[in-house]
Amino acid sequence: MTTSRFLSGALIDRLRRREPETLTHLIHEHAGTLFRAARGMGFSQDEAEDLAQEVFTTFLETLDRFEGRSQVRTWLFGILHNKIHERRREQLRDERSEPLDELIESRFDTDGHWNRPPADLDRLLQSKEIESAIQDCLGKLPAMQKEVFVLREVEELDMAETCKILDKTVTHISVLLHRARVRLRECLEAKGWRKES
Numbered sequence: 001m002t003t004s005r006f007l008s009g010a011l012i013d014r015l016r017r018r019e020p021e022t023l024t025h026l027i028h029e030h031a032g033t034l035f036r037a038a039r040g041m042g043f044s045q046d047e048a049e050d051l052a053q054e055v056f057t058t059f060l061e062t063l064d065r066f067e068g069r070s071q072v073r074t075w076l077f078g079i080l081h082n083k084i085h086e087r088r089r090e091q092l093r094d095e096r097s098e099p100l101d102e103l104i105e106s107r108f109d110t111d112g113h114w115n116r117p118p119a120d121l122d123r124l125l126q127s128k129e130i131e132s133a134i135q136d137c138l139g140k141l142p143a144m145q146k147e148v149f150v151l152r153e154v155e156e157l158d159m160a161e162t163c164k165i166l167d168k169t170v171t172h173i174s175v176l177l178h179r180a181r182v183r184l185r186e187c188l189e190a191k192g193w194r195k196e197s
Contacts, residue, residue: 012068018060027056030076033155037077040150041084042139051087055079070164077157077165081147088143137187145180152177 014022034055038048058079059066066075138146144166151157151165152173162173 034080037150037155040154051083054083074161074164081165133191137184141180145176148176149180
């Protein structure tokens with residue numbers, strides 16, 4: 001049984017009845033992809049796990065509205081998209097309410113030394129350095145460009161799915177993806193990672 005294709009009426013009925021075997025299969029098929037996408041959007045491992053769990057919880061809560069006219073993956077990524085934006089709004093509220101003095105005190109001791117110093121980049125392997133550079137550059141992208149890049153390039157969703165999830169036109173998605181690629185390339189080149197001829 002696969003849930004990634006358009007669903008038959010019988011499969012939709014099994015999902016709506018919350019049959020454990022059907023739901024277990026759906027979770028096993030999509031949990032890793034949702035987790036990777038959340039990590040690609042810059043969330044920590046714990047946050048990404050929470051987001052994936054929230055997606056499935058919301059999917060179960062809204063399952064009666066799912067008509068099977070799109071792929072389950074598209075529906076799940078749409079939920080993830082909404083959860084990511086909710087989480088970012090919460091983080092912005094928290095950051096705005098956190099006084100600067102408390103932030104500085106949490107990162108430095110009374111003598112002005114780091115409570116936890118940044119990692120020594122010289123010790124990292126080259127692959128870790130590349131990964132770090134990519135994550136840093138991804139983190140500098142505007143949120144929508146990052147989301148388009150992760151959906152299209154990392155998760156390899158097709159254009160139609162990406163448009164549906166983000167509720168944008170093909171042209172808009174194409175422009176966002178192009179801008180993301182250009183910014184990533186410029187950022188990586190500025191860090192010394194140039195494509196060898």
